[in-house]
Amino acid sequence: MPFRDYPLETRTLLGAQLVFNIGFYAVVPFLAGAMAADYGLDAAAIGLVLGTRTFSQQGMFLLGGMLADRWGARRAILTGCLVRIAGYATLAMASGFPLFLLGAVLTGAGGALFSPALESRLSHSDQPSGSGDPGRERGRRRSVFVWLAITGEIGAVLGPVLGSALLGWGFDAALTAGIGVFAVVTVLLWWLLPAERAPRPQDQGGEVPAAAPSAARVRWACLRDRRFVVFCALAATNMLVYNQLYFAVPVELGRRGLDGAWLGALFLLASVLTLALQLPASTVGQRLGPGRALTLGFVLEACAFTIAALTSVHPGSATGSMAPLTAAVAVMIMGHMLLTPTILSLIPRFVPAQGAPRGRGAYYGLAATCGGIAVLAGNAVLGRLLDLTDRHHWWPGTPWMPVIVLALLASAALPVVLRGQSPLRPADSSSTTAPSSRAR
Structure with a gap:
């Protein structure tokens, strides 16, 4: 629209x-x-x-x-x-x-x-x-x-x-x-x-639901929904991958002997691609459907780190080229543009149909918190792997392998998690989200 x-x-x-x-x-x-x-x-x-x-x-x-x-x-x-x-x-x-x-x-x-x-x-x-x-x-x-x-x-x-x-x-x-x-x-x-209009105990037909859940129970429902927790855990890989712009990309610049000023150029590239291609990427995602869009998005993110891993070098061994890292960032951003709107638009599918009208904040909050935990834990693991790789002279692409594996796992598992999740029905929205008169 x-x-x-x-x-x-x-x-x-x-x-x-x-x-x-x-x-x-x-x-x-x-x-x-x-x-x-x-x-x-x-x-x-x-x-x-x-x-x-x-x-x-x-x-x-x-x-x-x-x-x-x-x-x-x-x-x-x-x-x-x-x-x-x-x-x-x-x-x-x-x-x-x-x-x-x-x-x-x-x-x-x-x-x-x-x-x-x-x-x-x-x-x-x-x-x-x-x-x-x-x-x-x-x-x-x-x-x-x-x-x-x-x-x-x-x-x-x-x-x-x-x-x-x-x-x-x-x-x-x-x-x-x-x-x-x-x-x-x-x-x-x-x-x-x-x-928002205050929630009413009656539905549109005027009948009281036999077992309407309490507001407190709805707020905690996101944690009891194992399918949604798995969805959040897998989708959190997207935030972990995107945050490597702040961790892995600067590290790779240093390992390749490249000036830190290139980091600003890569951030600019990420912003330009997002502004120029987010709408076309969303069109592709619509045509693919949610499951295939998630698969393609995570495969692209895995490909980005595959490029980074295959072209990585040990610190001080040589002056690397910017071209592979630029390509990796571009491919990663393409995957991110497919994934983020798709993930956010899928979250309401997990909200109980008979839940309170204010039942979505906890679901969006849990998804974001899982992303934060993934970044915290993931960066700690990657940092440790970087130290071990440089100390023991392992293959220089080793630190990025967990990110590749997680992205491929999410690409395969998320469509399975979505099976059986029905799209939101029109009645669900019309009965719960109509605003009241404007509050001053």
């Missing part, structure tokens, strides 16, 4: 994601440098602050999703914006380690509240309207998560540009701009985003 054809609420949420990312990337990429240069923190303290920020966001996604189900997505989104403002304000006041640590926790917690709530609310725009054949209607509609990927990437590109421009006035200027960005987002969302 073209962007302009989505309802105002959906376009508002996508715009919020754009601005939220601008505010994030205008500050966080420069946090380590500011702590070292302006405040004299040592490497251990900086690493702890950055690690705590990541953990407080990724680790709290499930909790943030559950709060979105309890409070409603609108309240969770607005609270997430306010918590991130508090985090940036704390960083602006910080002059030593304790306040930097607190500000990092608040910054991460704000994202943990914001993202699952926004994704769960956007997921309702992915459903058919209730008229006609659902399968045919979905076939004509581009997933809203394609636009979420595009708007998020635009923010990830513009944010560092804004942050770099503001650093001339000091890190506090970037923090002040970030606070201003999030304040604007909060006001606009409070004004434009309608509140």
Whole structure:
């Protein structure tokens, strides 16, 4: 579906994601440098602050999703914006380690509240309207998560540009701009985003369901659904692979004796490919269907690391070429573009049909938390393998073999997990997601 054809609420949420990312990337990429240069923190303290920020966001996604189900997505989104403002304000006041640590926790917690709530609310725009054949209607509609990927990437590109421009006035200027960005987002969302209708005990026919689950039971249902937990564990490979832009790619540049400045060019390549090809990639994914799109996406990610492994060299042995690494990043991004919207659009299939209308935040939160755990554990294993490979002179591509195996495993297993999962029925969406009058 073209962007302009989505309802105002959906376009508002996508715009919020754009601005939220601008505010994030205008500050966080420069946090380590500011702590070292302006405040004299040592490497251990900086690493702890950055690690705590990541953990407080990724680790709290499930909790943030559950709060979105309890409070409603609108309240969770607005609270997430306010918590991130508090985090940036704390960083602006910080002059030593304790306040930097607190500000990092608040910054991460704000994202943990914001993202699952926004994704769960956007997921309702992915459903058919209730008229006609659902399968045919979905076939004509581009997933809203394609636009979420595009708007998020635009923010990830513009944010560092804004942050770099503001650093001339000091890190506090970037923090002040970030606070201003999030304040604007909060006001606009409070004004434009309608509140959810309170859940009713009756269905559309006026009959009370015989065994309607409690709200608390629905919130924990994602953890009791073994099929969904397996889906999240396999899908988390996508986040592990994508995060190698921050770990494996810089390591490979160093091993090949290439200048670190090339890293910026590879990040730019990833952004350009996403902005230019996300829509065509989504069209390919629609034509393939979810199962085959997942298979192709993970096979592409496995191919990317196969290229990296086959062309890898031991540190200091030779000056490598940028061409294989550039090809690996391009292939990886192609796989990521197929996978991310597909995975996000499939999550509502696992939500119980008789669940509460606010039952999706926990599902999106669990998926994100599994991704964070995969990145934490995966990077630890890869780092250990890198040390062992260099110490014992194993084949230089050895550290990347686990990523290849995991991607191939996900490509084969996820279509099997999806068998028997019925697409969302139109009635499910119309009976649970209609908004009330706009709340001021």
